[in-house]
Amino acid sequence: MLASRALVRGLQSGFWRRVSTSSGARAAHPHDVDVLDCSAPQYNNRPDTPWPDVPFVRNLSAEQKKLKEKEKGPWTQLTKEEKLAIYRLTHELSFPEMNKGSKEWMTVLGGIFYFLGFTALLVWWQRVYVYGDVPHTFSQEWVEKQTQMMIDMRVNPVQGFSNKWDYEKKQWK
Amino acid sequence: MAHPAQMGFQDAATPVMEELLHFHDHALMIVYLISTMVFYIIVAMVTTELTNKYILDSQEIEIMWTALPAIILVLIAMPSIRVLYLMDEINDPHLTIKAMGHQWYWSYEYTDYENLTFDSYMTPTQDLTPGQFRLLETDHRMVVPTDAPIRVLVSAEDVLHSWAVPSLGVKMDAVPGRLNQTAFIASRAGVFYGQCSEICGANHSFMPIVVEAVPLEHFEIWTAMMMEDV
Numbered sequence: 001m002l003a004s005r006a007l008v009r010g011l012q013s014g015f016w017r018r019v020s021t022s023s024g025a026r027a028a029h030p031h032d033v034d035v036l037d038c039s040a041p042q043y044n045n046r047p048d049t050p051w052p053d054v055p056f057v058r059n060l061s062a063e064q065k066k067l068k069e070k071e072k073g074p075w076t077q078l079t080k081e082e083k084l085a086i087y088r089l090t091h092e093l094s095f096p097e098m099n100k101g102s103k104e105w106m107t108v109l110g111g112i113f114y115f116l117g118f119t120a121l122l123v124w125w126q127r128v129y130v131y132g133d134v135p136h137t138f139s140q141e142w143v144e145k146q147t148q149m150m151i152d153m154r155v156n157p158v159q160g161f162s163n164k165w166d167y168e169k170k171q172w173k
Numbered sequence: 174m175a176h177p178a179q180m181g182f183q184d185a186a187t188p189v190m191e192e193l194l195h196f197h198d199h200a201l202m203i204v205y206l207i208s209t210m211v212f213y214i215i216v217a218m219v220t221t222e223l224t225n226k227y228i229l230d231s232q233e234i235e236i237m238w239t240a241l242p243a244i245i246l247v248l249i250a251m252p253s254i255r256v257l258y259l260m261d262e263i264n265d266p267h268l269t270i271k272a273m274g275h276q277w278y279w280s281y282e283y284t285d286y287e288n289l290t291f292d293s294y295m296t297p298t299q300d301l302t303p304g305q306f307r308l309l310e311t312d313h314r315m316v317v318p319t320d321a322p323i324r325v326l327v328s329a330e331d332v333l334h335s336w337a338v339p340s341l342g343v344k345m346d347a348v349p350g351r352l353n354q355t356a357f358i359a360s361r362a363g364v365f366y367g368q369c370s371e372i373c374g375a376n377h378s379f380m381p382i383v384v385e386a387v388p389l390e391h392f393e394i395w396t397a398m399m400m401e402d403v
Contacts, residue, residue: 048227146304146305154363
């Protein structure tokens, strides 16, 4: 029942067709046109490969073939529209169209801010509901006495802590 | 000791630590230069308008970016080996102290002349006098004379510990059944803090090391006082 022909045909005509690229699958369904053969040269729109391996339009119509014949002659006799049409036969997109970019960055940035905000929420909740008080040595009074002790002990006197204290004037430099 | 939110090293209290600081500055500067160059190249590659990038070759740049990293590595290795051998010098110590690691305290044995042995436990936070340093203070400090080569033999009685004092540029693993030797010369008087640097159980974070370097006369007074107490 699970291997019924209707079910198999349903799978093959939908999702499975996209991922199945074995030659067996192609042989079984020669009418499927969107199976990609990656071992053959392909067309691509990339600014760093200005001459793709194959032209964009492979199968020329009769009119396009006539245009290609005319291209073999002097180019001064081509009109501007013909030149553009010849370009579009070999290339899908022009450089400005390729390099245009999209508005995806706004979505990405928004997503980043969203997750940062969510993390901040988690951190705040943790501070309030999970962590206890800091030790009493963090109180203002203790830190003052501790700082005075560090100055008296000449902690890091060369370039560090005590170096920044002026011992004559008894103040920070 | 470190001050709050300190990013760099503590000031050196021994010549070896000074050399380590200078080497670190040298190596870090090279790292900054390389990172800046790589970052610049990445930005240039990503923002370039050039299209014909992959149809050229260049033997000159290939040679350059093979030879230059090798030269940079040599320039890092030379001072590194110099400091390494400096740390390993025969140094004819004036005093030998044994630092024994226990769970979870250190004990120090000054057995050159008399038999002075004492334990050094961390002062619990609730017993600190106002202004003392939390998790760093101990009841007894390891007192040493300044400007004298000191040899420290580090070992452990139970599990692995590690005797480390960053200002002195010293870290040595305490392995049970083994004596590890390290040495330093305290160039200035002061109190230098360190913490156990090898995981050793529940109170691994609570067995600090405090070394107090004092002039020789004061050191002799201290040893006399400790012998009376003990």
